[in-house]
Amino acid sequence: MSIIDRYSAHLPATYSNSPQGRFVSLLLVRKVESEAIFRTEGSGEPLNREFVFAGRQHREGQPPIPRIVISKRKQTAVERRTGRELLRRYNLLKGKNDRVCTLNTNTPCEWCVDCMLYGYAAGGGGSQRSRVITDDAFSLHSAETITGQRQFNALFDSSTMYDRDTGKRSTSINTDEYIRPESLFIDIETLKDVTPDELRYTLGNLFRSARYGAISSRIGKIENILAGVVFSDCELFSNLELTQTVFDVLGDGKDLDFPLHPSQAERAVREATTGLLRDLPGRFVALSEEEVNDLRREIVALYSDESALESMLRQMTASYGPRA
Amino acid sequence: MPHIYRCALELMEPTFFSSREVSAIYQTEPLIGNYALAYAFGFCQAPYRTAGSPRYREDLGGLNQRGLYVTPATIQGAPRFTVGEFNAQTDTYWYAMGNNLLVTRPDGAWAEGAMGAWYIIERPGEKGRKLGVENRPQHGRIRYLALGNVALCYVISEQDITIPRYIRLGKFMSKARVTAEPVAFELVHAENVTIGFLLNPADLPAELAMTFWDTINVPPTPLIKNLRCSGACYRIDRDRYLPARMAFGV
Ligand SMILES: [Zn+2]
Numbered sequence: 001m002s003i004i005d006r007y008s009a010h011l012p013a014t015y016s017n018s019p020q021g022r023f024v025s026l027l028l029v030r031k032v033e034s035e036a037i038f039r040t041e042g043s044g045e046p047l048n049r050e051f052v053f054a055g056r057q058h059r060e061g062q063p064p065i066p067r068i069v070i071s072k073r074k075q076t077a078v079e080r081r082t083g084r085e086l087l088r089r090y091n092l093l094k095g096k097n098d099r100v101c102t103l104n105t106n107t108p109c110e111w112c113v114d115c116m117l118y119g120y121a122a123g124g125g126g127s128q129r130s131r132v133i134t135d136d137a138f139s140l141h142s143a144e145t146i147t148g149q150r151q152f153n154a155l156f157d158s159s160t161m162y163d164r165d166t167g168k169r170s171t172s173i174n175t176d177e178y179i180r181p182e183s184l185f186i187d188i189e190t191l192k193d194v195t196p197d198e199l200r201y202t203l204g205n206l207f208r209s210a211r212y213g214a215i216s217s218r219i220g221k222i223e224n225i226l227a228g229v230v231f232s233d234c235e236l237f238s239n240l241e242l243t244q245t246v247f248d249v250l251g252d253g254k255d256l257d258f259p260l261h262p263s264q265a266e267r268a269v270r271e272a273t274t275g276l277l278r279d280l281p282g283r284f285v286a287l288s289e290e291e292v293n294d295l296r297r298e299i300v301a302l303y304s305d306e307s308a309l310e311s312m313l314r315q316m317t318a319s320y321g322p323r324a
Numbered sequence: 325m326p327h328i329y330r331c332a333l334e335l336m337e338p339t340f341f342s343s344r345e346v347s348a349i350y351q352t353e354p355l356i357g358n359y360a361l362a363y364a365f366g367f368c369q370a371p372y373r374t375a376g377s378p379r380y381r382e383d384l385g386g387l388n389q390r391g392l393y394v395t396p397a398t399i400q401g402a403p404r405f406t407v408g409e410f411n412a413q414t415d416t417y418w419y420a421m422g423n424n425l426l427v428t429r430p431d432g433a434w435a436e437g438a439m440g441a442w443y444i445i446e447r448p449g450e451k452g453r454k455l456g457v458e459n460r461p462q463h464g465r466i467r468y469l470a471l472g473n474v475a476l477c478y479v480i481s482e483q484d485i486t487i488p489r490y491i492r493l494g495k496f497m498s499k500a501r502v503t504a505e506p507v508a509f510e511l512v513h514a515e516n517v518t519i520g521f522l523l524n525p526a527d528l529p530a531e532l533a534m535t536f537w538d539t540i541n542v543p544p545t546p547l548i549k550n551l552r553c554s555g556a557c558y559r560i561d562r563d564r565y566l567p568a569r570m571a572f573g574v
Contacts, residue, residue, distance in 0.1 A: 017371045048408075050471050071408070072337070072496060081415045104412040105426050106458050119372075128373045133497050136337045136471075193372075235490040238336035238499045240471070281489055 003287070003295040004196045010231035010285065011196050014319060015116065020193050025236045026206065027228035027273060029265045030070070030137060030185040034221040035150070035178040036212065038070045047177050049143045050136075052240060054255070055248040065255070066143035067243070070185055070212065072134040077103075078212050079132075079205040080118045086204075087112055090310055092317050113316050117198055131194055132202055135239040137187035139179075140246060140265060145258045146183040149175050178219075182259035186243040186269060188236060197316045203299045225262055226292055227269040234282035245272035325511070326391065328558060328566070329479040329487055329504045333397055337498040338406045338468035343542045348464030353542050354403030356475050356493060358396040358524050359384065362572070364491040364500075365479070367392055378544070384572035391482030393570050396547050397475035398521040404470040412462045424457040476521065478566055479504070480558075507560045514557035517565045522547045526573035531555055 004011075012020055039047050048069040053062070084103070087093050093101040094109035101109035108120035110128065119130030139146055191202055206224045230236060249268040250256055270289060277284060287295065302308055333356070341360065343353040359380060362368055368383035387393065412426050413419070420427040420435065420442065427442045429435040434445045436452065443452030479487060487504035516535070525548045528534070532555040537548040556568040 017373050019369050019372065021366070052471070072498075073410075077413065084415055099430060102428050103415040104462075105414055105428055106456075126373065126375050129370070130497075131372065133492065135499050234488060235492070235499070238490065238501060240336050241501075279489075281486065 002298050003291050004199060004298065007231060007285070007287075008196050011199065012193055013195060015195060015198075016193065021233055022193050023230075023232045023235060024191040024194060024199060025228075025230040025232065026189040026191070026203070026226060027230070027242070027269050028137075028187040028189060028206070029225040029227050029262050029269060030187055030212075031223045031225060031262050032179055032181055032183040032185070032221070033223055034181055034219050035148075036183075036220040036222065037176060037178050038068065038074060038212070047143070047147060047179065050138070052138070053244060054142070055251075056241065056244040057248050067141075068139040068143050068146060068179060068183070068185075070137040070187075072136050074212060075134045075137065075187070075189075076118060076130070076132060079202075079209045080114055082209045083118075083201060083205040084114050086309075087114060087313065087317075090313055092313055111317075111320055113198075113201060113313065113320075116320050117194070117201065131192045131198070133190040133192065135188055135190070137185040137239055138243040140184045140186055140243060140250075140256065140260070141258055142255055145255060146180050147177050148180055150178050184260060184262060184265050186239065186246055186265070188239050188242060190235065195316075195319075197312055197319075200299060200302060200312065201316065203295070204303050207296070207299060208303070225266060226296055227266040228273050229287040229292055229295065230273065230277070230284055231286075232280070232282055232284035234280065236280065236284075237276045241276065242269070242272055245276055248272075327481050327484055328507050328509050328560060329481070329485075330507045330560075331397075331477050331479055331487060332400075332503045333475045333477065333491070333493075334501045334503070335469060335471055335473045335475075335493075335498065336501055337496075338408070338471055339473075339494045339498040339500070340466055340468045340496055341494050348461065349467065350461070350464055351467040352405070352469050352494070353540065354399045354405075354469065354473075355522055355540065355542065355547060356397035356477070357542065357544070357547065358394050358477070358527070359544060359572075360493065361394045361397060361477060362387060364493050365394065365502075366488060366491075367394065380544070380572075380574045384574045388571045392485070393480045393527070393572065395478045395480075395566070395570070396522040396524055397477035398549075399469070400474045400476055404473055406468045406470040408466050408468065410464060410466055421462060422455070422457070424462055425455060426458070426462050427455060478507075478560075480566070480570065509558040509560040509566075511568060512557055512559045512565075513555070514559070514565050515554050516552060517554070517557065519551045519553065519565055519567070520549070522549050523551055523567070523570075524548075524573070527570045528567055528573075529555070529569040529571075532567050 039045050049066045051064040051066050054065045093112050099107040108115050118132050119128045121127040212220045212222045246268045249271050341352045342350050344351040414428050416428045422442045436443050442455045445452035491500050493500050526545050532553050535552040537551040540547045557565040
């Protein structure tokens with residue numbers, strides 16, 4: 001029996017407009033595989049960072065450390081685009097006033113899987129709240145450990161710094177701060193009141209999204225590793241607490257080795273989660289490591305079976321109502 | 325007698341409420357309104373899909389009937405902010421940033437900008453269909469309340485209730501950790517006391533005599549601070565007062 005079917009009692013069978021307070025928390029280790037840049041300002045600006053305590057068991061007087069932050073909005077933006085490519089391929093993005101459902105414009109179709117799951121605000125006044133909620137993700141290591149400086153030059157057509165016609169030298173020399181490959185970010189993605197198929201779709205988007213951050217077509221390759229899944233009737237702890245607890249599990253208060261193998265971080269996420277869940281005032285079920293791996297295999301199998309995937313996407317779209 | 329809970333909200337992420345807009349800068353005032361808190365605590369629930377207008381009267385009115393009230397939250401100490409930039413981006417390969425408009429073009433068509441406006445051209449030679457501007461910002465700067473700010477509010481309830489450990493606040497559903505504890509109090513007639521934290525003036529009982537206060541103009545309703553008043557109050561923590569019989573004035 002598939003993992004999602006086995007746990008389907010924790011998920012609503014169909015979409016309902018009224019919140020029911022059923023949560024699925026996806027605990028992630030996001031592993032940077034090439035240089036990456038996450039910032040909220042333009043080129044030349046430093047990376048996003050926050051000064052926070054390294055661990056939760058910080059000793060009195062210990063100074064906070066800077067951690068690099070991947071903003072929550074940068075994360076879902078990428079993942080929903082991944083899903084929308086699929087919907088577009090099967091013609092499941094609907095039209096409205098002759099214009100096809102497009103992100104961030106006044107033409108959400110208000111009825112595709114993407115609109116229904118990740119939300120929209122229509123110009124006319126209606127809106128759908130997102131049921132996929134991300135949090136700012138924090139780097140496991142301190143910013144000093146995982147960032148580097150890179151000088152970049154803008155070359156002319158001749159691949160040199162000189163313009164042959166004018167003899168002028170390129171003035172576009174700049175330094176950019178970047179995140180080093182093998183950096184790890186700890187993250188929780190929270191799904192609220194999603195159906196079994198919506199969970200499959202969200203996981204598919206997570207596993208298939210690979211490019212995040214600035215200049216995303218060339219750099220910013222990230223692998224999303226699912227370290228844990230928790231079904232619950234309330235919100236879990238925050239990303240910051242999880243990151244700090246993972247830090248405590250892995251180290252003895254000093255900064256961690258870099259690079260750190262992601263499997264060590266995964267194990268630490270599971271251990272930290274078990275500890276943090278003890279304080280949770282609510283009901284929850286956490287998948288075992290084996291079940292998480294089975295779940296991943298289940299999603300990979302679904303996404304490699306074109307007809308099964310297409311029929312799932314069509315059924316999901318139809319389930320939202322007569323317009324589909 | 326009701327139950328009173330003191331709730332400390334610790335922001336675990338930068339948090340944004342659009343409380344003030346100056347050209348392309350969207351600012352969060354250092355406070356959290358109590359309507360937003362009533363939803364965030366899950367005391368009432370907004371549906372996932374809405375037709376646009378808030379349902380304060382239905383939702384908050386229901387809380388009045390249950391004898392449940394939450395005050396606005398006051399930031400403890402000096403508030404700290406984080407500033408960031410945002411840019412709406414579409415999922416098409418080609419797009420342009422117009423004046424308050426994100427331009428995309430349908431397949432087989434062309435988009436052209438002229439005199440600050442954008443046109444979609446379907447057939448060669450035609451002037452094209454003019455695109456209207458959008459009624460929401462496409463780019464700008466955001467001032468968030470920074471991670472780590474702590475805000476304090478009070479929940480007053482006829483029934484004993486469980487307050488969630490974590491809530492989501494603001495436009496981007498930022499996570500906040502809640503530490504709630506019941507407080508001991510007594511109902512007294514207070515004479516000329518000052519209430520240092522934020523209150524919603526629309527929610528105060530008519531019989532409370534108010535001398536002076538500072539007004540903070542924020543949507544959806546203005547709030548007040550440093551209210552000097554006389555009347556029925558709950559005396560909490562020995563020298564803190566909370567007006568009695570507050571209810572959502574919707
Ligand atoms: Zn849509």
